[in-house]
Amino acid sequence: MNTHRIINSKTHPEAFFKNMWSTILNGHTWTGEICNRRKNGELYWVKTYIIPVENNGYDTYFLSIRIDITIEKEKEILLQTKLLSSFETVAHHINNLVFKVEIDSENNYGFSLLTGKLASEFLAKKGLQTIQPSINSIKNKILIPIYNMDTYISEEMTNRSEEVSYKEWLDDRCIHITISPIETNETISGAIGIGNDITELESARTKLTELAYRDHLTNSFNTAALERDIVQVINENTPFSFLYIDLDRFKNINDSLGHFTGDSLLKLVTARIKKFYNTTGELYRIGGDEFVVLIKGQAERTKMLENAKLLIQKVEEPFNIEEWKFIYPVRFETYGGLCQQSKLRK
16 A cells, blocks of 8 residues: 555645554455545546455455545535535625534634624624635644634533524614524534624513503603612512602593693603703602602602602693693602692683
8 A cells, every 4th residue: 555645745734644554454445535645736526336355264354445536526526516615705705694503622612613794893892803715724624713602502402402692782782693503422612603683672672661660752761661660679678668649620621621731741741850860769640630659769758758849849830731830739748748738721
């Protein structure tokens, strides 16, 4: 066997020959495709069968049968190149992030593929660079090491062969990443990931969520928001207090002057209360003419009552709606309650 010619082709890794010799020295037939180099330097491929033969139980020699498959191999390589070129074009131009994580010979994880329109911008923020698919990178298994594996292969994935999805923010862009594990011999050996830009979807979802906690008329928070925030402060063990506000005889205004005037007055009252508690509390509309101010942190009862009196004075200042001037009666309740009333004027 002209093994030096095989080695000089520099096509096969060292492990390739170790496997070949291990097989035939253990008395088994080895079958494979070998790339040789001609004297003129050209490469050629042979389908090879190496059969160990014993000579009367003393010496062992090897019988090699070779079939030239150069033309077939060249066609195969050409087809692979075309397919790879098509894949490279598609992967590079899709509006996503595509990556593949593999494990190298030293048992370290790394990227063997990083491409897509999002790749350059997304990976640059992580100090990485894109890896485009090529014959050379695939053949040599070129990997970029990963220093923070938790971001890409979580503990959940390494323990269970399940798909994992999560969101990751890139400045003001939200990327939804889905990672599917690659399993070899019941062990996770890598993963394939897809990243999609879902910024617009996330923005729409945030707006819809916010609308669910807003009163459509006054744009203050609603009852659902009050329940949410009270649960939060309780869970955080944060001291809080709240002020209940009721607008007396508001139904009379709606009945006598119409709902348009009543709605306009509600907006003005809301704006005045918000301004008063701008830095100290949050306003919630919990009914037609009922409001609650939630105040986080420790507050003295005396200070609360003093602020309530000041707010009454502010709300009692006239409201002008077209030709109507209102001096509106308001009732507050906080820790025991406080009541003040005035009159409606025209």
